[in-house]
Amino acid sequence: MADSLEVIPLGGLGEFGMNSTALRCNGDIIVLDAGVAFPTHELGVDFVVPDLTFLKENQDQVRGILLTHGHEDHAGGIPYVIPELPVPVYASRLTQALVSEKLKEHELLERTDLRLLEARDTLRFGAFEIEPLHMTHSFPDAFCFAITTPAGTIIWTGDFKFDQTPIDRRLSDVARLSEYGEDGVLALFSDSTNSESRGLCPSEFSVYEPLRNLFLRARRKIVVSCFASSLSRVQVILDLARERGRKVAPIGRSMVSYLRAAFEIGYLQMPSDLLISLNDVRSLPPEEVVILATGSQGEPMSALSRLAINEVKNVEIEEGDMVILSARIIPGNEKLISNMINHFYRRGAQVYDSDHSQVHVSGHGYREDLKLMMNLVKPRFFVPIHGEFKQLKTHYLLALDQGIPAENARIIENGDILELTPTSLQVTGKLTASRRFIEEGVAEEVHDLVLRDRRYLSEDGLLVIVLRMDRLEGDLIGEPELIPRGFVDESAESLMESIKEEVVRVVRETNPEEKRDEELFKEIIRKEIKRFLRKQTGKRPVILPVTLVI
Ligand SMILES: [Zn+2]
Ligand SMILES: [Zn+2]
Numbered sequence: 001m002a003d004s005l006e007v008i009p010l011g012g013l014g015e016f017g018m019n020s021t022a023l024r025c026n027g028d029i030i031v032l033d034a035g036v037a038f039p040t041h042e043l044g045v046d047f048v049v050p051d052l053t054f055l056k057e058n059q060d061q062v063r064g065i066l067l068t069h070g071h072e073d074h075a076g077g078i079p080y081v082i083p084e085l086p087v088p089v090y091a092s093r094l095t096q097a098l099v100s101e102k103l104k105e106h107e108l109l110e111r112t113d114l115r116l117l118e119a120r121d122t123l124r125f126g127a128f129e130i131e132p133l134h135m136t137h138s139f140p141d142a143f144c145f146a147i148t149t150p151a152g153t154i155i156w157t158g159d160f161k162f163d164q165t166p167i168d169r170r171l172s173d174v175a176r177l178s179e180y181g182e183d184g185v186l187a188l189f190s191d192s193t194n195s196e197s198r199g200l201c202p203s204e205f206s207v208y209e210p211l212r213n214l215f216l217r218a219r220r221k222i223v224v225s226c227f228a229s230s231l232s233r234v235q236v237i238l239d240l241a242r243e244r245g246r247k248v249a250p251i252g253r254s255m256v257s258y259l260r261a262a263f264e265i266g267y268l269q270m271p272s273d274l275l276i277s278l279n280d281v282r283s284l285p286p287e288e289v290v291i292l293a294t295g296s297q298g299e300p301m302s303a304l305s306r307l308a309i310n311e312v313k314n315v316e317i318e319e320g321d322m323v324i325l326s327a328r329i330i331p332g333n334e335k336l337i338s339n340m341i342n343h344f345y346r347r348g349a350q351v352y353d354s355d356h357s358q359v360h361v362s363g364h365g366y367r368e369d370l371k372l373m374m375n376l377v378k379p380r381f382f383v384p385i386h387g388e389f390k391q392l393k394t395h396y397l398l399a400l401d402q403g404i405p406a407e408n409a410r411i412i413e414n415g416d417i418l419e420l421t422p423t424s425l426q427v428t429g430k431l432t433a434s435r436r437f438i439e440e441g442v443a444e445e446v447h448d449l450v451l452r453d454r455r456y457l458s459e460d461g462l463l464v465i466v467l468r469m470d471r472l473e474g475d476l477i478g479e480p481e482l483i484p485r486g487f488v489d490e491s492a493e494s495l496m497e498s499i500k501e502e503v504v505r506v507v508r509e510t511n512p513e514e515k516r517d518e519e520l521f522k523e524i525i526r527k528e529i530k531r532f533l534r535k536q537t538g539k540r541p542v543i544l545p546v547t548l549v550i
Pocket of ligand 1: 071
């Protein structure tokens with residue numbers, strides 16, 4: 001239909017992470033965000049990114065990808081999207097810097113057309129005119145997009161809260177939002193993450209005091225964990241470390257590279273000698289050290305988890321150390337996190353998280369923030385975005401409370417084709433939106449987990465490794481038993497022997513604490529043997545370690 005705008009969410013609705021949405025108007029398509037999700041249950045898969053079929057089928061219409069900000073759930077998918085869909089990527093300076101780090105890792109930086117977007121710029125693509133507006137969030141350089149089309153203007157909030165004292169003192173662009181509101185906004189698409197939380201979201205500034213109190217109390221090393229891309233929080237931690245005369249050792253690949261990238265372009269303020277490397281930690285007294293680590297979700301191979309079991313060279317967790325988890329718990333990760341916390345306690349460290357004091361605040365607006373957004377923008381139509389279904393629904397009901405007629409508000413889900421005209425809003429169709437599974441180190445993507453496992457099974461077979469242990473943290477009894485199905489040939493006997501030797505080596509080198517954590521132990525065996533077999537045979541059988549405590 002002429003003068004209609006189609007909004008097609010490819011991910012991020014009804015789930016956590018993987019935000020990406022296509023907008024189409026008069027034969028032009030723009031894509032808002034390209035995020036990843038981190039699955040916790042799909043064994044052997046590192047990331048999930050949205051299915052690109054729709055965009056690839058219409059590639060000649062795609063004008064570019066616009067990123068609201070640099071968090072993983074919005075920008076983390078770029079390295080997996082660009083090889084398939086080589087279109088320009090528009091982003092704020094900081095987002096661009098972080099995305100560049102990711103692209104470098106994937107050797108894609110040269111091939112990617114990255115373009116700088118500044119707040120209040122105007123971008124035109126055919127039927128679209130886009131103005132990015134600065135918004136406060138736990139990321140210092142985040143945008144909301146005001147997108148004007150022949151159908152009308154829509155406001156796409158991105159992740160936001162109305163923070164009156166952001167760490168960098170740059171406020172949300174309330175003035176422009178209300179101007180758009182005065183001129184008439186067709187539809188508001190707004191962040192639903194905290195639609196269930198009453199009141200106003202506390203300012204990022206409010207974490208200073210609780211964190212400062214902990215820093216004052218600490219007598220030995222402090223380990224702080226937060227998301228590497230939450231650079232406002234990183235700034236707070238750097239400030240407090242400097243105040244207390246401590247040096248900061250970052251650990252975790254993204255922490256190290258994001259810190260450097262943000263510092264280079266002036267988005268992190270610190271004396272140039274504040275940062276030290278992990279190698280320098282031993283040469284300083286413990287009361288002069290802060291370790292800033294990724295891995296707040298307890299991911300088994302992350303920096304923080306490795307610290308928890310003393311698997312990091314040059315750094316040992318000792319009696320009296322303090323560990324601060326300055327991040328939210330993503331639902332589903334509770335068990336992993338509590339395992340990790342137990343390891344820290346076992347070493348004599350004290351662990352503080354947001355249950356204990358306010359060492360974390362959300363970057364997403366609460367109900368009063370969300371109402372303020374609606375009241376500034378005064379949209380005709382309302383669509384909740386960014387959240388699980390219950391958050392979308394709660395946000396939808398909040399909009400009705402604010403006086404938006406029920407027929408003017410709509411909950412949409414991934415793959416829905418929402419058509420907007422100056423007078424109507426309706427779902428006119430549905431794409432078969434699915435997801436892509438990415439396994440790091442494997443060029444080819446995994447389309448479907450069941451299919452993948454079946455393929456590995458049919459091509460490369462199955463290997464069950466039975467480990468008899470005297471107790472979980474103890475020694476092997478006898479040698480490991482191997483039960484191969486479908487991947488052995490004539491060279492099998494010597495291969496089996498070398499696998500056994502490898503298993504024995506891995507068990508010997510795994511420390512008792514890791515062994516006691518049965519899931520972690522099996523994951524270590526699985527990963528090591530997978531790597532070994534790939535090197536030795538080029539095959540990827542499905543590996544199932546089984547531990548029997550006798
Ligand atoms: Zn965010
Ligand atoms: Zn987000």
